[in-house]
Amino acid sequence: MDNISRGSLFLKVLGICVVLGSWQTFAILSNNPLIPELQTICLKFLELARDGELAAHAKSSLLNGFAGLSIAFVVATMCGFLAARSWVFDSMLHPLVSLGYPVPKLALYPMVILILGLGGESRTAQVALECFFPLFVQSYAGAKAVRPHMEWLARNVDAGSWRLAKDVILPTALPFLFTGLRIAIPIMLIVTTVTEFIGDSHGLGFLIARSSAYFDTASAFAVVAVLGALGLLADRLVVYSRDRFVFWEKGTSL
Amino acid sequence: MFGNLNSVLRERPWIISIGFAGVVLALWQYATIQSWFPDYILGPINIVAEFVAMFHRGELGDQVGASLRRALTGFAIGSGIGVVLGLLAGVSRVFRDLFDLTQAFIHPIPKIALFPAIAVLLGFTDQTRIFIIALSAFFPAYLNALNGALGVDPRMIWVGQNAGAARVRIFFQILLPASLPRTVVGLRISLMVSFIMMVATEVVGHSNGLGAGLMRAYEEGVYGEMYGGILAVAICGVLSNAALAMISRRLLAWQAIGGVQRG
Amino acid sequence: MIELKGVAKTFQRGDHVVRAVTSVDLTIEGGEFVTVLGPSGCGKTTLLHMLGGFETPTKGTVTIDGQVVTGPGRDRGMVFQDATLFPWRTVSANVAWPLEVNGVPKRAARLQSAALLEKVGLEKFGNAFPGELSGGMRQRAALARTLAMEPSVLLMDEPFGALDAQTREIMQEELMRLWQESDLTVIFITHDISEAIFLGDRVIVMGVSPGRVIEDFKVELDRPRTAEARNDPRILEYRSHLWGLLAHAPSSPSGNGSQIT
Numbered sequence: 001m002d003n004i005s006r007g008s009l010f011l012k013v014l015g016i017c018v019v020l021g022s023w024q025t026f027a028i029l030s031n032n033p034l035i036p037e038l039q040t041i042c043l044k045f046l047e048l049a050r051d052g053e054l055a056a057h058a059k060s061s062l063l064n065g066f067a068g069l070s071i072a073f074v075v076a077t078m079c080g081f082l083a084a085r086s087w088v089f090d091s092m093l094h095p096l097v098s099l100g101y102p103v104p105k106l107a108l109y110p111m112v113i114l115i116l117g118l119g120g121e122s123r124t125a126q127v128a129l130e131c132f133f134p135l136f137v138q139s140y141a142g143a144k145a146v147r148p149h150m151e152w153l154a155r156n157v158d159a160g161s162w163r164l165a166k167d168v169i170l171p172t173a174l175p176f177l178f179t180g181l182r183i184a185i186p187i188m189l190i191v192t193t194v195t196e197f198i199g200d201s202h203g204l205g206f207l208i209a210r211s212s213a214y215f216d217t218a219s220a221f222a223v224v225a226v227l228g229a230l231g232l233l234a235d236r237l238v239v240y241s242r243d244r245f246v247f248w249e250k251g252t253s254l
Numbered sequence: 255m256f257g258n259l260n261s262v263l264r265e266r267p268w269i270i271s272i273g274f275a276g277v278v279l280a281l282w283q284y285a286t287i288q289s290w291f292p293d294y295i296l297g298p299i300n301i302v303a304e305f306v307a308m309f310h311r312g313e314l315g316d317q318v319g320a321s322l323r324r325a326l327t328g329f330a331i332g333s334g335i336g337v338v339l340g341l342l343a344g345v346s347r348v349f350r351d352l353f354d355l356t357q358a359f360i361h362p363i364p365k366i367a368l369f370p371a372i373a374v375l376l377g378f379t380d381q382t383r384i385f386i387i388a389l390s391a392f393f394p395a396y397l398n399a400l401n402g403a404l405g406v407d408p409r410m411i412w413v414g415q416n417a418g419a420a421r422v423r424i425f426f427q428i429l430l431p432a433s434l435p436r437t438v439v440g441l442r443i444s445l446m447v448s449f450i451m452m453v454a455t456e457v458v459g460h461s462n463g464l465g466a467g468l469m470r471a472y473e474e475g476v477y478g479e480m481y482g483g484i485l486a487v488a489i490c491g492v493l494s495n496a497a498l499a500m501i502s503r504r505l506l507a508w509q510a511i512g513g514v515q516r517g
Numbered sequence: 518m519i520e521l522k523g524v525a526k527t528f529q530r531g532d533h534v535v536r537a538v539t540s541v542d543l544t545i546e547g548g549e550f551v552t553v554l555g556p557s558g559c560g561k562t563t564l565l566h567m568l569g570g571f572e573t574p575t576k577g578t579v580t581i582d583g584q585v586v587t588g589p590g591r592d593r594g595m596v597f598q599d600a601t602l603f604p605w606r607t608v609s610a611n612v613a614w615p616l617e618v619n620g621v622p623k624r625a626a627r628l629q630s631a632a633l634l635e636k637v638g639l640e641k642f643g644n645a646f647p648g649e650l651s652g653g654m655r656q657r658a659a660l661a662r663t664l665a666m667e668p669s670v671l672l673m674d675e676p677f678g679a680l681d682a683q684t685r686e687i688m689q690e691e692l693m694r695l696w697q698e699s700d701l702t703v704i705f706i707t708h709d710i711s712e713a714i715f716l717g718d719r720v721i722v723m724g725v726s727p728g729r730v731i732e733d734f735k736v737e738l739d740r741p742r743t744a745e746a747r748n749d750p751r752i753l754e755y756r757s758h759l760w761g762l763l764a765h766a767p768s769s770p771s772g773n774g775s776q777i778t
Contacts, residue, residue, distance in 0.1 A: 011348060011351035011352050011354075012354045012355045015351065015353055015355055015356050016355040016359070018352075019356045032375075034374060034375050035375065087264065087267060088263075088270060090267070091267035091270040091271045091274070092270060092271065092274040094267075095271050095275050099488075099492055101446075101495075102445075102449070102491045102492050102495030102496075103449075103487065103491040103492060104446075104449045104453045104454075104491055106450055106454055106457070106465075107453050107464070107465070107468060107483070107487035107488065108484060109457070110468055110471070110472035110480050110484075111295075111484070114292075114294050114472070115292075130450075186362065186364065187450075189362075190364040190365075190366050190450060190451075193364050193366050194366050194454040194457070194458070197370070197457075197458045198457060198458065204367075205367065208367055208370050208371065209370050209458075211371075212370030212371050212373070212374045217371045217374055217375065220370060220371035220374075221371055224367045224371070225363075227363055227364055227367050228359060228363035229362075230362075231363065231364065232358070232359075232362040235362060
């Protein structure tokens with residue numbers, strides 16, 4: 001390792017140490033039980049992990065979140081491809097997407113609860129609703145990015161429409177679909193957490209809300225850290241799969 | 255004859271857009287009149303009527319005012335700091351390295367998860383809500399400004415150094431405009447996130463504003479007001495996004511001229 | 518007078534060290550037009566960047582009139598291959614920018630910028646944005662912007678490299694005219710043999726792996742030079758000589774052969 005990268009590593013570690021150090025100092029100086037010291041948060045994390053509560057709630061959150069994300073991904077990809085290929089479909093969907101995209105779909109949550117009840121189904125539906133839009137936009141852009149010459153080549157060898165979709169459109173759109181996932185995952189986590197605040201006592205969001213209600217902020221921060229770790233993990237997973245699946249475009253940023 | 259119709263519609267796709275939307279809305283209205291849906295689902299005409307009635311009673315104005323103030327204040331603080339720090343991190347390696355790990359750890363946390371704990375500390379106040387909105391708006395702005403600054407052709411900066419321009423001048427007159435296209439993308443994401451956070455922080459805890467209003471309407475079973483609130487949130491989201499889009503088109507007018515400059 | 522003494526530049530690329538330029542000694546008199554000719558990868562651009570003060574030599578020194586170069590300065594105006602105009606400013610605002618940096622009031626700066634645009638033949642395009650101009654016009658504007666700094670040395674990095682053949686010749690003649698009317702020193706990088714001969718008093722030929730000077734060649738075409746000079750029979754001689762040099766450039770033992778394309 002040369003001097004530059006060693007210095008850079010030092011600065012990176014220094015940066016995070018300063019942040020954690022200031023938290024710790026602030027916690028000690030404030031002497032307020034609501035501002036927990038770092039080791040208290042770690043202890044609470046171990047406690048929650050040991051009695052299985054953390055795992056159970058995390059499982060609930062992830063199941064609902066990823067179910068919603070998967071539904072949104074499949075529907076959005078299909079709609080995006082169709083809209084990109086058919087101008088009739090495009091003009092039908094256009095008002096919905098351009099008006100719906102900037103609206104926080106969270107406002108529809110009361111309606112979703114009315115229809116599906118306060119359980120996991122509503123959370124899944126709400127995640128799917130919110131994630132649909134960024135995924136659709138990327139899928140549409142991806143299918144539009146097919147170069148005409150490539151399409152002519154496919155026509156030239158008499159490829160059918162299924163083959164065209166599978167061998168030409170999908171590979172072209174693939175990097176876009178991964179970008180969509182990277183945008184949708186943080187949204188999924190936000191929506192899952194909020195809907196669990198007001199849900200039926202399941203999920204990490206509920207755990208945070210309950211701990212906070214009992215003034216146990218240390219547990220709340222521990223769960224927040226777990227959520228952050230899950231988000232980071234999911235994001236790394238998308239980046240890793242992108243590098244594996246879109247191997248011909250290595251090194252380009254998303 | 256059908257070929258003719260086809261080409262007429264192809265040139266005017268908005269006929270299909272409006273026609274399709276009209277058919278869907280009409281079917282929806284018809285279905286509610288025929289009571290095919292449960293009675294908590296209102297037809298589009300009833301929703302607009304409720305919205306207008308709420309507007310006249312003046313309750314909507316107060317809710318919109320409270321919500322917009324939160325969302326826009328949070329957005330302005332969070333994205334403003336995000337853009338400045340992002341550009342600084344883009345030009346200074348030391349700065350970038352110092353923030354790198356902290357940013358990597360805090361970025362993936364859904365900031366709304368911090369809301370209950372921080373609310374316990376600071377109370378369920380406007381400040382807490384604005385803080386959470388600002389924190390959420392910070393990251394898209396920071397990351398896009400950073401990438402925008404990193405993507406600026408270094409020779410643009412050299413031109414400035416060659417002319418003997420001071421650092422501050424290079425920052426404001428070269429780096430800022432050169433990274434603007436990417437920065438604006440970040441701002442638009444930040445604005446959208448701010449609106450999601452606006453609703454999210456209002457539906458939890460006792461609050462005023464649109465999110466709280468529609469949650470209360472749901473709990474009390476006053477479905478008309480719930481739909482009116484949803485419509486108001488939607489209008490706020492669409493209008494603010496359109497406003498930002500218009501401002502950025504103005505700022506980036508040079509980009510549209512003659513396409514992207516290459517040589 | 519510009520002097521390079523034992524100038525060398527190495528880069529760290531991952532694990533191995535790239536020797537971009539090795540030990541260049543060169544003296545350029547004031548008012549000279551020097552072209553630097555070489556294949557890609559010979560370090561000619563790096564050499565120019567060191568003259569401009571944008572990069573610092575790993576070894577050796579660059580001095581101008583006895584002063585060691587430590588950073589960029591208005592005395593050495595740089596023109597890049599792609600014009601690097603600010604796309605968010607109009608052409609005349611681009612040209613006025615270096616003047617504004619120097620504290621010239623806006624109105625006066627615009628007047629001077631108009632005069633400079635006339636000098637490069639762009640008087641009608643002051644209100645256009647760079648995106649609206651052709652490649653040749655953009656280079657004219659970039660030249661005007663650089664002249665606004667009132668440099669004594671002009672450093673040009675393949676400024677006509679991306680232009681079509683015809684525009685290129687016109688630009689060469691215009692540059693010739695501008696230089697002949699001034700007392701500028703010009704150092705002009707190119708990989709085009711004819712361009713190097715037509716423009717230069719001297720052609721510095723550089724070779725690859727590692728980048729170094731292989732010949733300092735004097736062009737004895739008449740001054741002032743105009744388009745007529747292109748028909749001078751000596752040009753053919755010069756061409757074949759330089760072509761031979763570039764094609765058979767010996768590569769150093771550590772190098773991986775000359776790669777001329």
